[in-house]
Amino acid sequence: GAVVSQHPSRVICKSGTSVKIECRSLDFQATTMFWYRQFPKQSLMLMATSNEGSKATYEQGVEKDKFLINHASLTLSTLTVTSAHPEDSSFYICSARDNGRFVANTGELFFGEGSRLTVL
């Protein structure tokens, strides 16, 4: 089946540093990828929609300068948490739609394994 890979799976960084998380679709092309944040025992919260070749669309309340998203190719989107602070510690998950099977919004949506960020 289709696979979405996230890297790194875990990262610990010092406050004030920036951290980049990669999301790759391994065997399909994805024009659209999504980034989520998940706090313990809560559901996924959509942060932004990443569009290949154009600017990301951010959800209300999500700082675009804080969470930089780049979707440089049909198989890769990156999320950079800039000047990270302890409150940014969370589980970040990406998902991708398979272009080849995306018809009238019925295409399957595949999730990455998530990246746990801990900011000290």
Add this chain to the structure above:
Amino acid sequence: KNQVEQSPQSLIILEGKNCTLQCNYTVSPFSNLRWYKQDTGRGPVSLTIMTFSENTKSNGRYTATLDADTKQSSLHITASQLSDSASYICVVSLKTGANNLFFGTGTRLTVIP
């Protein structure tokens, strides 16, 4: 307002027993409904995807139902196993728009021996 509500929030059952999770939605215009299983510290994995015309769909011990008239879906787990312990998330899609996914808050299932 487009919303997806799941119940119960959490559920504890004995191994081998059956259980049913509920998902009610007010999303419109409806495109499809997905059930995902998310193990702790992992990404969600798709169990089923149901379109407007589908009433029932099975995936092993998981059976999802959809009533598009009442806007309700259920996920039935048969003969539960310890490995079924996870959060189960209902996701409903709109027919239009790039940002058209609505997530339920999930049901946390714990299967005990």
